[in-house]
Amino acid sequence: MREGQGTGLPHSGAGEEHKTGSDPSATIGDSRAKRGRSRPVSLPEHLVQRFREAASEPGGTDTSRVARRYEELKAALEIIRQGPIATNSTIVSKDVCGPFIGLNKEPSRAQSDRPPRRREVSEDKLSHHRQLPVPPAKSGDRPGRISHELGRRRPAAVPMRDAQNRGGLLPSWDRGMEFAHTVTESIDVLTGIWACDAHANGQYRLLDFPFMPTALPNAARYWSTATTAEGLDRCAGRRIGMSDVAAVWAAVEVFRRLDDRFGGGRARITAVRYLHGEVTPLLKGSYSDRVGRRLFGAIADLTQLVGWMAYDVGEHGLGQRYFAQALRLARASGDHVFGGFILSRMSRQATYLDHPQAAVELGVVGREGAAGHATPTAMALFYSVEARGYGLLGDVRACTAALARAEQYLDAAKPGDEPAWSRFFDEAQLSDEFAHCFRDLGKPREALRFAERSLRLRRDSYARSKAFCHTVLATAYLQQGELEEACRTGRELIREVTRLQSVRGWEYIRDFRRRLAPYQRERAVREFDTWANARTVLRQ
């Protein structure tokens, strides 16, 4: 079907059309030819034919897809004509077509008297991202905005899968949270996240996405129902061998050491760029099933590490997405124990963000999935994260039982047989877990004992863990009423955190200072506040 026949008047002058315009075979330049300056030029017949075919619709009269597009547009129009949607941070539809439909004008009296429609926002004590139920309306948000609007308001009207593939930048909230059905889809999702994150250059578009507590049970459910192994052999692009996999493992080790020693902020961007620049081509290359499993295992480890770094710098939504995708890769690689470890990371994040029930669930699912395959250290780690969740819930019996099991398993561990990712879990770390649990259970004496033990045993390469342990120690002193000691430990904590790039560290400092607030009149606390303000004013 040729379109535009007889439409005539785009601006004026219907019927004055020059016939040569719409016909590729037409010869032009006749007048110039008469003047001897040029000769007529025409296209070869086969090219003329090809252009005519290209101008016709390949689907003939099949307009179903255009019809679906039209339905999508109609729904968007309806939403926009309902007026701006007030949220706690932005007006959503104003950015779409505000200048054309008058949304930039001041609201009428009737509109301004009406209470704004707000989404329910769950407040959490540590995550400020959670207070943003929609992404901030920046000018760059337009691609995919229609689908985003529709997906949020009318889930049935928009195929989100299509929206994700349209090149629209992260149009849906659960972008990155999905567990792709096939490995190929998983690679697409993961490489897309790496690409966006690596090129963000400080304008963290991905960071606008909030932590989603409701997605935590999904991860547990996904892992507990994942059964069959997948074939990973792939034939496309350059050949990938074990040397490539070894290079990824080496990179993982380097980034892990950097993270442990200097905090997540120091190496996160470098790690993401490594994933985007070096690892993406590996994923899209050719490899056998055996190499593919090793490769996916290594990449899963690096991805969870980047997620851990994001969590450490307070980007919880981003961290959660990295963990979810790492879990998907771990499933593809068939490493159930490592999958359990990722769930333990998610559990730790849930504990930090005050979701103890989800933390326990994730810990239990991870442990049960790995049972029978996991090394003693890994099992001790799984029990310890479970105990942290119980500690936050205040369940003394379950917490101490899980800690006891963790201790038993760690006693049975044989150094050297452990996977690289579990080597950090030693006696010092277990003591640290004990201390955290007892602090949460309101048992300062035990917390103090285990925190001191942990600090005594802890190696210097785990500077961040040492700093966090100082928090527990300071809090335990405070709970016992020893203000002088608490403030002295608090000073040590601030000195250590200022050497790190860890938002979690600063959150711990804030937490400790909040606990100190009731004792503001005491001399030791006043001196500590003066000292701390001078050192933290730029960071708080």
Added chain:
Amino acid sequence: MIPAKEPLGAGPDPPSPAHENEREFEYFYYRHFRSLVRYLASLSGSARFVDDAAQEAMLVVANNWTMLGNDGSRRGYLFVTAKRELIRMLKRPESWCLPLDTERHDTAGSLNLAADWIESNIDVTSLLQELTPRQREAATLAWLCDFSEKQIAQTMGVKPGTVKAHLSRARRTLRCLTSSPSDLDEPGRDVQ
């Protein structure tokens, strides 16, 4: 004077102006959406953001429907708006963040009309990419969207003579690209 109320069952109520506008817009949409997608895909040589830009432009036209007057004006406005929207989208820094092959993935069964059109007309889009941007735009509007020279001139904001020149040079370039050496030597042909 108040007209007498018609008795029930006298016939269907006449359509309201809003309803009429909606019907007109629907007709307009079905008539021009695909040619708009062709135009944008051909201009950029990629499916990236094409469908989004086309939808956004349609949205703008829908919101200014009565103001735009007749069908021809609406079509001209639609194409100009869509082009500007696409350029704006492609200029944004975050558009560089996407993998280049994003538009190639999983288009089967999806709504991405531009990707499908490029897929089935890759030879045509490749040829058009050999032209200068102005020639490409003129050629696309003329040969793929069925615009007249006058309409092209008004859409591009140039004189009809300039459009003629662009089309002539486009033909010459395409002829050079697709002809064998023997054709080029043929007497009486100016292919340069």
